[in-house]
Amino acid sequence: MGMSDTEIFKALADPTRRAILERLAGHEMTATDLREGFAITQPAMSQHLAVLRGAGLVSERREGRYAHYRVEPDGFAPLHDWLARYRQFWPSRIDNLKTLLKEMDQ
Amino acid sequence: MGMSDTEIFKALADPTRRAILERLAGHEMTATDLREGFAITQPAMSQHLAVLRGAGLVSERREGRYAHYRVEPDGFAPLHDWLARYRQFWPSRIDNLKTLLKEMDQ
DNA sequence: TCGACTCATAAGTGTGTGCTTATGTGATGG
């Protein structure tokens, strides 16, 4: 578990890795299933998943020869906490309770 | 104004640039004032500021030979929006109104 | 047991990043 801010931001700075997270949101998936839709080789996918796992954004569940990956929600907490320190500077966006409640509901 | 997700995450992936933002939070500062406390040359600072400005996280106000920099709050909105898509997966962290209200108050 | 499968790791390569020193562009002040 790295979960340092730098590790997290670096992991998310790559568009492919963000797309992987997006595709992985909600349901578990194996590395090969994830690979469909990406113009990427198998080692590249494996390396991206290693980076995401190192940042604590994804976790792995081993089952036989398959590796099931899923989003690790707690991994996003450092990012949330970092961003929260800048919320106070947002002008008309966050001093609005309704906006926050709407975000929570979805 | 770049303000693409990739540009923002890349800008924030550097610890020095995050420290610059932290130091810049709240009050405007010139590039030289910012440089104090950092073991960094003047061109390095200028380049970091250019990256932050390119990502839309910081804006520049020119006054004579001085360049005053400040945090650009709206620049954080894409990051917030991106993160919001993963809020629903946070287990016991965000489905708590008190937490949100406390974050808003500070 | 053996060939096919899933996934990770090793090694090499091109490109990007962050830093440096050197220089350029204006603004300021004596």
Place this chain on the structure above:
DNA sequence: CCATCACATAAGCACACACTTATGAGTCGA
């Protein structure tokens, strides 16, 4: 004016990153 200041830009360098092909380590089905 002209030296100095604040800042940006250019050019070069070491290193990190994302990708590739090749190979290794286990697991499964026939």
